[in-house]
Amino acid sequence: MxxxxxxxxxxxxxxxxxxxxxxxxxxxxxxxxxxxxxxxxxxxxxxxxxxxxxxxxxxxxxxGAVKAVVPWSPDLFVLDPAPIVETVERLSRKGGREVVARCPSRDDAERAGDWLVDRLSRFAPDLPVRTEIKPGGGQHLLVLTTA
Structure with missing residues (x-):
């Protein structure tokens, strides 16, 4: 200890x-x-x-003794944000990529992606990640990918 x-x-x-x-x-x-x-x-x-x-x-x-919830920043405009802890656990085990949020504009998606990579650099420093933005259906999907 x-x-x-x-x-x-x-x-x-x-x-x-x-x-x-x-x-x-x-x-x-x-x-x-x-x-x-x-x-x-x-x-x-x-x-x-x-x-x-x-x-x-x-x-x-x-x-307490329950699984932690790490919140997304309230300053971001994200819809349907994925739970950060569970996403990190899955990507740590399997690698790959996951859609982690939807954003109404590319600018919102870029801000959310920058924030998420910065947050994960402290939360899960051993997990190298990057983000991608995929447009579609009038919104932008934020994709987290292991590097």
Whole structure:
């Protein structure tokens, strides 16, 4: 098991759930204080280490022992956004590509694609991804592809 300092340094002192900065000097009892979340999306194999990620105390408590929900930015204009955690898990296992959202304009799709690649660079740094925009039917599909 890693120390809070080790996990925080590795994650750049950003909460893996909300992607906001975590103050390392704040009390661990404060809702905005740092905590270590043992990420258990699937039952680990016997003897395998459970991945640990940095989270705000409140984000970690709100998530509890259930699968995390990592939200899309409310500043983006996306329709039918795919769940980020499940998409990352599938692409990590199988590779390939997935449609992750629909956008009304190419500009909206480009903004969403840039945001998603940036967010995943911190959320899943070992998963190299890129986005493609496919027009059709008066909308633009945002496709996430493993690089």
């Amino acid at each position: 890693s120390t809070l300092q080790e996990v925080g340094d590795r994650d750049g002192w950003r909460c893996w759930l909300c992607d906001e900065p975590v103050d390392p000097d704040m009390s661990v009892n404060d809702p905005r204080g740092p905590s270590v979340d043992a990420v258990t999306s699937a039952k680990p194999k016997k003897g395998a280490a459970v991945p640990e990620r940095l989270a705000h105390r409140a984000c970690n408590t709100r998530k």
